[in-house]
Amino acid sequence: DGGITQSPKYLFRKEGQNVTLSCEQNLNHDAMYWYRQDPGQGLRLIYYSQIVNDFQKGDIAEGYSVSREKKESFPLTVTSAQKNPTAFYLCASNVGSGGAFETQYFGPGTRLLVL
């Protein structure tokens, strides 16, 4: 089955701690994305990557970091600099060619909570 997996489903962060959220896809997609979702708000783009070893900041990149060493993997690290990390984090991917025919496929999400 092709798809996107995210782990863990729930993640707890202590004060001053960095945590890493995993995102893996077996769809052979070039482009991958990380979004943050807060109650009552639309998804906001954190980072995206259109090709291996390259990534771009989205609207709310401060306090987050990413890497793209493999086509199928795009982990997100929430650093201690992110002062309000409690949210639902969604990973997505698409073919990456752009244009009218693109659709994004989403993983099941990771809920991050602060202890």
Place this chain on the structure above:
Amino acid sequence: KQEVTQIPAALSVPEGENLVLNCSFTDSAIYNLQWFRQDPGKGLTSLLLIQSSQREQTSGRLNASLDKSSGRSTLYIAASQPGDSATYLCAVSTPNNDMRFGAGTRLTVKP
């Protein structure tokens, strides 16, 4: 900057009713518009994608329309069922190959 707005924020209807969800966007320079469904605590599932050159798309009981010049889209759900209860989000794809999302409409269909 592209802004996407969805009205209403929440909607409750009795089973069997036909309903319309609204989405508006500020910049008509889009590649496509998508409607997604999100169940509580889950990821998003794509329902319909309308290309910028199209006026509407249909899938089963769902029909989505697009009026790019006025910056509006509607999602029509016919003969609603309790299983349709979810949050519905619209998103527009920009020329930068990113997507801008609305905050969603939370739909409850009562048996």
